[in-house]
Amino acid sequence: MKFTIFQNSRQGPRPYNQDRLAYSYSKDALLLVVADGMGGHRHGEVAAQLAVTAMTDAFQRLAVPTLTSPAKFLIDHIQQIHDMIDQLTQEREMIEAPRTTIVAAIVQRGMLYCAHVGDSRLYHFRGNHLLYRTEDHSVVQSLYNKGIINKDDMSTHPYRHKVYSCLGGDVPPKIDLADRQELAEGDTVLLCTDGVWGAIADDQIKQILGGSSISDNVTRLLNQAELVSQEQGDNMSAIGLQWGDKLNSQLAVSTITMPMGSTTTIMNPITHPNSENPTGSHAKHELTDDEIEKTIAEIKNALRKTKRV
Secondary structure, three states, X not given: OEEEEEEEEXXXXXXXXXXXXXXXXXXXXXXEEEEEEOOOOOOHHHHHHHHHHHHHHXXXXXXXXXXXXXXXXXXXXXXXXXXXXXXXXXXXXXXXXXXXXXXXXXXXXXXXXXXEXXXXXXXXXXXXXXXXXXXXXXXXXXXXXXXXXXXXHHOOOOOOOOEOOOEOOOOOOOOEEOOOEEXXXXXXXXXXXXXXXXXXXXXXXXXXXXXXXXXXXXXXXXXXXXXXXXXXXXXXXXXXXXXXXXOOOOOOEEOOXXXXXXXXXXXXXOOOOOOOOOOOXXXXXXXXXXXXXXHHHHHHHHHHHOOXX
């Protein structure tokens, strides 16, 4: 495999960042995952961190060097994250479960597989054409599908950020698995949270991603989202993938020489709360990185005992 990939996250105007993102690859398979911890639910960052950690751990364990079934991998492990959050909620006797959206993709043998829950999105571009985009599990998308509101109403509707399916919710998640798609040399795949697409229209996203450098394109995308969202925005996170090595980029990854059983995983560094308000109302809800990792380790150990991991 040859590809160029870049990921980054911005805190935006929020007091802390609940987005998490990562990618992992073996000799013959690639995983990308983005999770948006739901800010209206306490410790959404735990759910989001659990999502990317569980997905990358499972990929590292099973992609040796390919997955037996990429589609089944996505469905099974996204469901398992929901079960892990449910177990955490019960064991800690939490009043409210941590919740997160997720969008995850696998590339294997030149085919793109994608599954998502919530309103974090995947876009697949070829040249100047948008070939595919996930459909949000949101209230406004549901209203639009039923013909109750029109497309112009969606961006200004008061429920535009409310989702009806997530990981950690009171009901089992609706896991949407897209039809697999063949990737062509030069195709671009974008995974992002609603902090990005909520600030930038699809046509503008397509235009920004049309540049030659995926790292520059994703940086411009986040810069623009941050500019639009200076006062009333969300966390903004994106992973951009350019398939192949059409431009012979020095940043391109080639897995040809990778050992058969090895994997590489890159977690995006977590941005921390604004230091200007360390004792503000949000600070008491923020968990440290160590606390999050400890919580996740406890959940995974408990699940191993019950043979669920």
